Amino acid sequence: MSQTVSVKKFQVTFDCARPERVARFWCEVLGYAVPRPPEGFATWDDFSASLPPEKRDAAFVCSDPTGEGPRMFFQRVPEGKVVKNRVHLCVRAGTGLVGDERLATLEAERDRLMKLGATQVRVMLADDENESCIVMRDIEGNEFCLD
Template identity: 65%
Template sequence: MASVRQVQVTFDCAQPERVGRFWCEVLGYVVPPSVEEASAEERASWFACADPDGVTPRLYFQRVPEGKVVKNRVHLDVRTGTGLVGAERVAVLEAECARLIELGATRVRLLVADEENESCMVMQDVEGNEFCLD
């Protein structure tokens, strides 16, 4: 039997606090008191945010010296259109896309529904990390 009790998703980035605060806004996460109490110097090297209900994984952001050079091998799917189909789903994705652009995200492309998958939106966060509105 596995002894894993929690999962944390870690992002390598140049500006941990900036990226972390972006994801707080996207997901409705909060900054834990231990992070808020950390010095500005510490938050420049790491930052974290958490689901206020403690249900979904904590996100951790760590500063690395190298920049992003290739596509992510792992990404987050932000589930905004669950249960919706067709034009109704696309309208919800477009509305959330507009909100996230105001936070600093970049729209990459809309993937239109096919025989197997519903429509989803590929986006990038404030440092170019890909994620999907699903």
């Protein structure tokens, strides 16, 4: 007889070139918050300045202030993004909406995110099986959907 394990919380990890920049972008997308700097430091800039140069901006975190969503961890890697993501986030901006109302809501969110540095890849209009969604890229080229 096997025991079933139920995972309640998980973390989403992004490999990126500039962790703090990407983390702050996703904070704006998701309404997440940056944690307080470590004890003894007034700001994250103060903390970063205390590190050796090679350790600065090596990692950054943001989290859902309600505690419901997953923690987001951003880690610096030496290589750039080369191919399409195997996993991506779907930002549920149009949940419960259909047709023109859904598309207008997604387009408004797209416009907000583009001001933050996101780019649009394509709009996928509703068909017989799926509602509309918009494929986007974050500020380092990682794909995500407005769904």
